[in-house]
Amino acid sequence: MEIDELGQVCQKIFASAVAWRQEQDELTQAIHSSTIFVIHDDGEACLESVLDALNEEYSGLLLEYTESEISSAVREFLGSEFGDLSSIFTELYADLNERYFAWRLPAHRVVVMHAAPEAKVKSNLARVDEQLREIVIVYDGRPEEMVSLLIDTIAHIAAGPDAKSGWQEELARLYELGAPTRQRVEELDDAVEWPCERARCCAPEDRLGWQLH
Helix, strand or coil: CCHHHHHHHHHHHHHHHHHHHHCCCHHHHHHHHHHHHHHHHHCCCCHHHHHHHHHHHCHHHHCCCCHHHHHHHHHHHHCCECHHHHHHHHHHHHHHHHHHHCCCCCCCEEEEECCCCCCEEECCEEEEECCCCEEEEECCCCHHHHHHHHHHHHHHHHHHHHHHHHHHHHHHHHHHCCCCCHHHHHHHCCCECCCCCHHHCCCHHHCCCCCEC
16 A cells, blocks of 8 residues: 555545534534543543543533533443444455455454544554454544554454464565555654644644645
């Protein structure tokens, strides 16, 4: 996958997130932004941490709602799926399966959540439910890292029972083929200007702008 193609995938993810955000009310937008900030700081978001972030950043807005309404809205948001992005990432899984594995891996649905407890088994390995054939990824406003998380997780699936050593072998193979593994995406930090203010990526002014140095 060439750098321009990876950029196009990330732009598609951002565009979908922007379109979704523009359809939400002001409270949901605030919850979304606060959730992303918490995920960046803590790795995952919970009710209490998002409420704290809301109180710190949006105290004026919160005066328009009761505590019960705010807690209910946050709780509902944290348990909701980012449906449009689930479709994009499920299509991406199929594309990567064809491109790098010749369709030999079983079909999986990628479920993108606004938040999910223990969504990552490791820093670059998403939680996989093999019974449901689902991969869970949390939206964190960093599409390039989400894509690399997906490909690294697919490599783990491909390794099968020999996941410990086989996973590293698969990652090495994919890296050589130009796949957007975590290692490759980290290396691209030197060649690509990733979007500024990624925590506020859903704001219209923060649409992804890729620039090669």
